[in-house]
Structures are given as structure tokens and as C-alpha cells.
Amino acid sequence: MPDFVRTVPAGDNRERQVCSTCQYVAYENPKIVVGSVVVEDGRVLLCRRAIEPRSGFWTLPAGYMEMHETTAEGARREALEEAGADIELEGVLALYDVSRIGQVQVMYKARFATPGIEAGEESLEVRMFGWDEIPWDDLAFPTVRWALNAWRDLGSAPLGAPAGNPVDDRRGTRRIDAVPAL
Amino acid sequence: MPDFVRTVPAGDNRERQVCSTCQYVAYENPKIVVGSVVVEDGRVLLCRRAIEPRSGFWTLPAGYMEMHETTAEGARREALEEAGADIELEGVLALYDVSRIGQVQVMYKARFATPGIEAGEESLEVRMFGWDEIPWDDLAFPTVRWALNAWRDLGSAPLGAPAGNPVDDRRGTRRIDAVPAL
Numbered sequence: 001m002p003d004f005v006r007t008v009p010a011g012d013n014r015e016r017q018v019c020s021t022c023q024y025v026a027y028e029n030p031k032i033v034v035g036s037v038v039v040e041d042g043r044v045l046l047c048r049r050a051i052e053p054r055s056g057f058w059t060l061p062a063g064y065m066e067m068h069e070t071t072a073e074g075a076r077r078e079a080l081e082e083a084g085a086d087i088e089l090e091g092v093l094a095l096y097d098v099s100r101i102g103q104v105q106v107m108y109k110a111r112f113a114t115p116g117i118e119a120g121e122e123s124l125e126v127r128m129f130g131w132d133e134i135p136w137d138d139l140a141f142p143t144v145r146w147a148l149n150a151w152r153d154l155g156s157a158p159l160g161a162p163a164g165n166p167v168d169d170r171r172g173t174r175r176i177d178a179v180p181a182l
Numbered sequence: 183m184p185d186f187v188r189t190v191p192a193g194d195n196r197e198r199q200v201c202s203t204c205q206y207v208a209y210e211n212p213k214i215v216v217g218s219v220v221v222e223d224g225r226v227l228l229c230r231r232a233i234e235p236r237s238g239f240w241t242l243p244a245g246y247m248e249m250h251e252t253t254a255e256g257a258r259r260e261a262l263e264e265a266g267a268d269i270e271l272e273g274v275l276a277l278y279d280v281s282r283i284g285q286v287q288v289m290y291k292a293r294f295a296t297p298g299i300e301a302g303e304e305s306l307e308v309r310m311f312g313w314d315e316i317p318w319d320d321l322a323f324p325t326v327r328w329a330l331n332a333w334r335d336l337g338s339a340p341l342g343a344p345a346g347n348p349v350d351d352r353r354g355t356r357r358i359d360a361v362p363a364l
Contacts, residue, residue: 002201014248019184019201019204021203022184022185022201022203022204024184024201024204024206026208028249029213029214029246029248032212032214066196066212067210067211067212067284068284070353071279091343092277092343092344095274095277095288097252097254099251099255104214104247104286104288106277106286160342160343161274161340161343161344162343162344170252171252171255172252
């Protein structure tokens with residue numbers, strides 16, 4: 001098993017994780033999460049997570065972007081994997097920094113390309129929610145709340161400058177349990 | 183040294199790079215490049231690269247986002263490191279996919295917070311260019327050309343929906359030498 005130590009590799013100016021067995025430098029860079037707010041008739045698609053972290057809580061279809069795909073392809077793949085949803089992207093709704101855990105989230109606004117949703121392996125259930133039905137106290141992550149608010153704030157206007165972090169968490173450092181209920 | 187083989191780790195559904203010496207799984211996810219189009223009096227800041235790839239060619243101040251910073255902080259850091267520029271960000275100008283090499287680029291529009299530019303360690307020289315002075319044939323990467331065009335297309339309008347890849351390279355798969363000169 002790898003045995004990492006923190007040290008500054010030759011030619012670098014930052015400490016990195018270096019395996020003391022094989023000298024591999026495990027560069028840690030922020031990861032990109034791609035997801036979507038899929039809307040139909042004023043209702044939004046949410047998935048109840050079947051996996052940790054936050055198993056049992058509700059989230060938007062979203063996940064880590066993979067190599068050799070675009071952000072748009074990743075968002076469509078996640079909607080298909082997690083919610084059996086074939087979606088069409090309308091544009092970028094929001095761009096969030098979650099610096100606490102090294103994430104940048106690209107959230108698209110989307111509609112269904114073909115009808116139908118079905119829970120995937122990583123979801124316990126999937127459902128469409130009207131605004132007043134959203135399970136605010138059981139959302140998985142702060143960014144889910146932020147993106148849902150961005151959708152509401154947009155209303156029926158065309159997409160413009162992407163929404164960003166809320167003013168009370170500009171850098172994305174708060175934990176979900178520090179987010180007050182609505 | 184690490185000796186990587188491609189195999190599907192337990193519980194995963196994709197081939198990953200796994201070190202046959204220490205079993206470390208080197209997940210490869212796309213990386214985020216953060217940069218800026220810094221404008222003053224109709225001129226834009228470019229840096230001539232002192233490092234590979236594309237040493238000697240002109241680029242926007244931009245680089246890999248680091249852990250524990252936001253995209254905005256990363257863009258400001260890169261402008262400072264590469265061009266000695268203290269900048270203030272106005273908003274997101276463009277979001278580009280470069281799927282060929284697993285990059286997502288977040289390009290901000292910016293102005294100087296305090297005056298002055300100076301070549302950093304990774305730059306041979308830094309200069310402000312009017313539109314007609316831009317060294318189109320000596321740009322380092324396709325995304326530099328795209329972002330400069332996005333700046334021109336925006337003109338004096340307020341920032342709106344971020345620009346994306348051009349229609350002839352939606353996925354960002356072309357090499358720089360496949361990009362025709364203007």
C-alpha cells in the first residue's frame with residue numbers, strides 16, 4: 001500500500017503527497033463536479049442518495065467529471081446514471097466553489113429530452129418536486145440548496161451570468177450541518 | 183518509481199491507473215485551469231511563456247487551480263505569479279472544455295486593482311496589446327484565441343452567459359497547430 005509523506009518535489013514550490021515506496025507524486029488538484037437542475041412544469045428532479053456521503057439525503061443529479069468528457073457530457077451522464085433521465089442542457093445556471101473540499105461545481109439548467117425517470121444504482125428514489133415540496137431539511141449538500149435557489153431566482157428569465165456562492169459562504173467552507181434550515 | 187497498470191479497482195466501474203508496486207489508485211480527473219482577460223483602455227495583458235509547453239508563445243495569465251483556493255483566488259494568483267499584476271475580477275467571461283487533455287478552463291474578465299505589470303518566473307515578457315497588435319500567429323493555445331474573441335464579442339456590454347467553445351471545436355479536441363491563423 002502507498003505510504004505518503006508530504007514533501008516538496010524537485011522543481012516544485014509546494015508540498016505534495018509523495019509515496020515513500022515508489023516516489024509517485026500524487027498531485028492533488030480541485031475536482032470538477034458536474035450536475036443539473038432538471039425542470040419540467042415548474043417541478044425539479046431530485047435524487048435520494050443510496051451512497052455515502054449523505055446517504056438518505058436528497059441531491060441534484062451530479063457527480064465527478066471524468067476524463068475525455070466535456071462538462072455538458074458529464075452532466076448528462078450523471079442524470080442518466082443517477083436518475084435514468086435523458087436530459088437536454090439549456091446552459092450554465094451556476095458555478096460554485098467548495099474550497100473546503102477542493103471542488104468546483106458546474107450546474108446546468110436542463111429539461112427532459114425524453115420523458116421518464118428511474119432510480120439508478122446510486123439512488124434510493126428519484127422524484128419531481130414543486131418548490132413548496134422540496135425537502136429543505138433533508139438536502140445532501142449546501143450546493144443543492146444554492147442551485148435550487150438559483151433556479152427560483154432565475155424564474156422564467158433567460159440564463160445570464162452564472163450564479164455563484166451566496167454572500168455568507170463566498171469560499172464554500174461551511175459544512176452542511178452549519179447551514180441553517182430555510 | 184511507480185509502475186502503473188490500467189485495471190478496474192474493486193467497487194469501481196472504470197479502468198484506473200494502479201501502481202503495481204504499492205497499489206495506489208491514481209484517479210485521473212479533469213483539471214481546472216483558471217485565468218483572466220485583463221483589460222485596460224482597450225488593451226489586453228498577454229504573457230510570453232518561459233516554460234514548456236509552448237515556450238516562447240503568448241498566453242493569457244492562467245494556470246492550474248490549487249487546492250484550498252477558489253477559482254477567483256486562483257485567477258488572481260496566476261496573474262500575480264506570471265505577470266506581477268494585481269487584478270480585480272469582474273465576472274466569468276468564458277468556460278471552456280478541452281477534453282483532449284482533460285481540462286476545464288474558467289476565464290474571468292478583469293481589470294487592474296493597482297497599476298503595473300512585470301514578467302514572473304514563468305514569463306519571458308509581459309505586455310499590453312491593442313486588438314490589432316495581438317500576435318495571433320504566436321498564441322500558445324486555442325483557448326487563448328477563444329477568450330480574446332469572447333472579449334471582443336462582449337465589447338462594452340455587461341457580462342452575461344459565459345462564452346463556450348466555438349462551434350467548430352465543441353469538445354476541445356483540436357491541437358493548436360490545427361487552428362487556422364486568423
